[in-house]
Amino acid sequence: MPLFACPTCEKLISKRAHNCPQCGEPDPFNYYSRKSWIERLVWTVVIVAIVVFSWQVLFPMLMEAVG
Ligand SMILES: [Zn+2]
Known part of the structure; x- marks a missing residue:
């Protein structure tokens, strides 16, 4: 599974993450946009x-x- 840096906390998270498990940023990769x-x-x-x-x-x- 490819990992991408969260735009808020820059921790590596899944591109499909609906929110960042590290900082709780909702919709970090515009999944719902x-x-x-x-x-x-x-x-x-x-x-x-x-x-x-x-x-x-x-x-x-x-x-x-x-x-
Ligand atoms: Zn984050």
Whole structure:
């Protein structure tokens, strides 16, 4: 089993450790962080969709007001 240094206490622990047995650091190798990565991707898509939608609606209105 490969061992990696804990980012907090730098003791060698298992890469699969859900928390550090030495210092108790929770999730030292982001074992549970993949969910939040997907969450961030979803939020990015939502924000881009809002920006594109408002651009599609606001830009023609602006052009109409100018022209
Ligand atoms: Zn540690």
